[in-house]
Amino acid sequence: MKLLVINGPNINMLGVREKNIYGTKTYKSLVSEIRSYAKKKHISVSVTQSNYEGDIVTAIQKAYKKYDGIIINPAAYTHTSIAILDALKAVNIKTVEVHISNVNKREAFRRKSMIKSYCAKSIIGKGTNGYLLAIDYFLKDI
Helix, strand or coil: CEEEEEECCCHHHCCCCCHHHHCCCCHHHHHHHHHHHHHHCCCEEEEEECCCHHHHHHHHHHCCCCCCEEEEECHHHHHCCHHHHHHHHHHCCCEEEEECCCHHHCCHHHHCCCCCCCCCEEEECCCCHHHHHHHHHHHHCC
């Protein structure tokens, strides 16, 4: 199984930004944890991050016929990007949405996900462990 993990804007600032919301784990340690966990589970994983919507759309498009699943944390684009939703629909790859914080208990504008209707599952408010839970979700679906 091959999974693509896509992270949106400001996720690269983990450990620096709003530690009371996102914790103290750095992005580098998150990526290391994802790769280590996937290796233990005998899954091939690629991880990418971009602060640019177009780069995220391109990563999704390039996943076509190359990956069995996508784990995506679109970050702020969750609430605004129809382009990311359309890209996910175009490639038709099973997708799990992950959010580190509980967006449903934050500002009202964060409660709307543009991609949720497409995703097979949404994992919200489980911290960085949400990525590992997403990997497990794909394993159960084999």
